[in-house]
Amino acid sequence: MTQHGDPAPRTTPTDGRYERGMAALAQVTGTEHPAVLDPVAEIAPDLARFTVEFGYGDVWSRPGLSPRQRQIATVAALAAMGNAAPQLRFHIGGALNVGCTRREIVETFIHATVYAGFPAALNALSAAREVFAGRPEEESGADGGDDLPSAPAGDDRYARGLETLRAVDGPAGEHVVHALDDIAPDLGRYLVEYVFGDVYARTGLDLHTRELASVAMCTALGTAAPQLRVHLRAFLRAGGTREEVVELMTQMAGYAGFPAALNGLAAAREIFAEQDAG
């Protein structure tokens, strides 16, 4: 029923979704005839077909986000969820195949410490190490060997954090910090020093992409509603567009489920309305 290397659809595809999906999957895998879904097709040929048609033919092929943006958002979301190691490895490879650098992938996982905690970030990093090790031919600057250091220099982490926080969040940023003065001033300080002084101040990812990753992680986790709102605003401030937001939520349907996507869109609608109201 299913030909080797090609989870053939049972119904005749006249709408080109399957072909478009296989072309997209070829880009992500970096191979002409992706066989990654063969084991799935063995017992669930329709699931293999849906993955190609919906995941790649409908969603991934859309023009609203570049392949690089899609792959950064996907590895960010899978890193944060922490429960899909095979797919995380697959999409780290996919990120490299569509032109993301090792440095960008590593930066995305350093960024993930903020949203999903160090264990999730460290496990994603392990996955990256494995994938990188399997591609020795493209040894690059990810290990820092031939790269500018991306860690901000100097010791005044608080001042640097505050400056970055203002750039990222505008006036609302300081509010977040001072909102902790009454109960946990040290955590407020860590927010400035670690999150903004150490992580956001890094140069390895531009702010637009960094906030794309933040929104992807908060949406996929589904447990960070207030932070999702903050970072939707920050993404738009960083030059992100509403179209990109909607596109990202659409992509999250495939990786974190439709409920996550729909709840993310509900938050986006509120932020858009807030901005329209001035």
Next chain:
Amino acid sequence: MTQHGDPAPRTTPTDGRYERGMAALAQVTGTEHPAVLDPVAEIAPDLARFTVEFGYGDVWSRPGLSPRQRQIATVAALAAMGNAAPQLRFHIGGALNVGCTRREIVETFIHATVYAGFPAALNALSAAREVFAGRPEEESGADGGDDLPSAPAGDDRYARGLETLRAVDGPAGEHVVHALDDIAPDLGRYLVEYVFGDVYARTGLDLHTRELASVAMCTALGTAAPQLRVHLRAFLRAGGTREEVVELMTQMAGYAGFPAALNGLAAAREIFAEQDAG
């Protein structure tokens, strides 16, 4: 302290919970003397006992859901949570042991793409493939070899999806779709085409069971409150009873924790009240 193959209770069980639990566990494992908890009993004999007494003696043995319903709900929940691979494999085997078909299990995981995303569904499918491979004697139609294809035929996915959506959700369904018109019309289209045209229209699971799985997944995830309400309504529309809802939430206490169960019940109470109010 603990006899081989039998995590013996330290207190004398006079209430029959332990015996009832072991009988239930025997059904799920398909063996007369289940040894699955022996490694647990080595360092935590009470945890092994609680699993038998509470999980199987108190909850699993209750008459409100059939063993098949319980196992479908459990594999759906574990697939969605994505963080308990050994138990997922165990309960896939258990589902087969109480009479679920391979096809039903595979359909449950195809259904899971909607609620938990493709990575979770694909990993659950991998677990199923492993379990199926370990039971070659019962080679069945799960691979489609001798089964009716369950993928809906024809290309008019939108029309088919709309029809299914109306059958599932009643008038409220279209509201969900049109609620996206202002912000993400394409995601609204995918909801109709993929979720309802491709997945819900499939014949491999009856709608009652399909919605049982939806409610189980939304409850276990704990991040899909609006969708849990929608699917509680749909479950009741599909012939599900309030007693089954309460029973399912009770079962979720064991697999996703009491908070998940209590929050699910709070949602159920609201939906019941809404229906009583007409």
Next chain:
Amino acid sequence: MTQHGDPAPRTTPTDGRYERGMAALAQVTGTEHPAVLDPVAEIAPDLARFTVEFGYGDVWSRPGLSPRQRQIATVAALAAMGNAAPQLRFHIGGALNVGCTRREIVETFIHATVYAGFPAALNALSAAREVFAGRPEEESGADGGDDLPSAPAGDDRYARGLETLRAVDGPAGEHVVHALDDIAPDLGRYLVEYVFGDVYARTGLDLHTRELASVAMCTALGTAAPQLRVHLRAFLRAGGTREEVVELMTQMAGYAGFPAALNGLAAAREIFAEQDAG
């Protein structure tokens, strides 16, 4: 760039955070020169440094919680999240290294059945078994061999549970149970019998530590808002302080991400205000 066994900072650390962090990490690992971050440092030296500086130098070294409390909270949170097995094993070892007993660790995971379900608890127990097996020199009473049984004796689980519930939650506890009378009286009964009669009545963890674990799990999961409020109150009733609550939330930033910590603090602020209002 990175010296073996020492993820050296790229910027000169003049503030002692790195040294303080390495000293803390040495306590957790029980080794003078912890090498656990070497593989991370290979491809992401800054992530290794952040882990030491922020996770151990800033947070873990703080005086507000003892090392034993921190490790119990961490293994509780990682057990509940269920998606960071390497870190769970590492921190089980760390718990033993700072003086937690095997019994306390096992009790924490029995306690986790309530908040995260049996699969999460059983997987954490498996991790504990592995870690314990790797330290045969300290064979202790965790397997019950030379320990008082901690399972409460006698069969009147409901009466015992009700008594424990009153001690833990005060008058509010019974409200929780009776709130289920209309919809799921049996689940209300299981709450009394299993959660309070079987689990909370156990002697292996003092109530203060038990509630610390409850709050850690509800905060890390991020899906148990009503229960987090209940257990913040119970933690304070059990002799826990506001300072400990704030400290715990600060620690959760590192293990479950800043959103989890900030949302936990928002709940704490409400409970503190409620108590100040009388």
